[in-house]
Amino acid sequence: MRRHELSDAEWELIQPLLPRPVLGRPRLDDRMILNGIVWKFCTGVAWPDVPERYGSWASLPTRFRRWAANGTFERMLQAAQANADAAGDIEWVVSVDSSIVRAHQHAAGAGKRGLRNPALGRSRGGLTSKIYLACDGSGRPLAFALTGGNTNDCTQFTTVMDAIRVPCLGLGRPRTRPDHVIGDKGYSSKAIRNWLRRRSIAHTIPERSDQAANRARRGRLGGRPPAFDRGIYKRRNVVERCFNWLKQWRGIATRYEKTAQSYHAAVTLASLLMWV
Known part of the structure; x- marks a missing residue:
């Protein structure tokens, strides 16, 4: 096993999750192709620069984009999460x-091909994307969303929370509601707090200073300050560590993919390896 390749233990967990062809000629070895895809995103190189030991370089993006389009990576991630949940290995204190992810100049130009949502935004530093992430108490990704880098955090909170969907191995509905949610001041809004209360989800989100000043200025009409537990809030650092691990992949720390679908699949693959 070389660097950036799947270990035997990881492959034993991933192999049953891959789709199997029913018709047609035998395809190239799945482990070799998947190792090439992982190597590409770990190093951040272009597809033609992937070593020849992973087969024809043209086969790698073809297989990767096919699996990205048919949802293979997402199904693999959900299956890994379902196995962990069945074993009681998920701590449902969600952070x-x-x-922000800097986008390389090679990531631009997808809009000219009719793709409406490339998840790219322009700011002072140029083109950027933003990853919105929800992770469990151990710092493993449960769900995430992509937008342009100039999008506000609080606008995507419900999108990320609605994306949490851990299937049940037996009978029953997928689990979608955490026990507790922890967020920073960027998520301190009345709409978000009401959304969580309607779903009976406990939460720990600090109040912004301008909100506290406005409430104090209104006196009794301002209401009580929201409950805040500093001890629970200290556990929010797991999401920072999760981002730190994801960005060890150079192809994720800098976006080179033109389409949001391909970049989303790359983050999904990295998230999958955190679970297996």
């Missing part, structure tokens, strides 16, 4: 946050 949410976002992180």
Whole structure:
């Protein structure tokens, strides 16, 4: 096993989750192709620069985009999460946050091909994307969303929370509601707190200073300050560590993919390896 390749233990967990062809000629070895895809995103190189030991370089993006389009990576991630949940290995104290990703100039131009949502935004530093992430108490990704880098965090909170969907191995509905949600001041809004209360989800989100000043200025009409537990809030650092691990992949720390679908699949693959 070389660097950036799947270990035997990881492959034993991933192999049953891959789709199997029913018709047609035998395809190239799945482990070799998947190792090439992982190597590409770990190093951040272009597809033609992937070593020849992973087969024809043209086969790698073809297989990767096919699996990205038919939802293979998402199904693999959900299956890994379902196995962990069945073993009682998921701590449902969910932390949410976002992180900006610088987009390389090669990531631009997808809009000219008719793709409406490339998840790219322009700011002072140029083109950027933003990853909105919800992770469990151990710092493993449960769900995430992509937008342009100039999108506000609080606008995507419900999108990320609605994306949490851990299937049940037996009978029953997928689990979608955490026990507790932890977020920073970027998620301190009345709409978010009401959304969580309607779903009976406990939460720990600090109040912004301007909100506290406005409430104090109104006196009794301002109401009580929201409950805040500093001890629970200290556990929010797991989402920071999760981002730190994801960005060890150079192809994720800098976005080179033109389409949001391909970049989403790359983050999904990295998230999958955190679970297996």
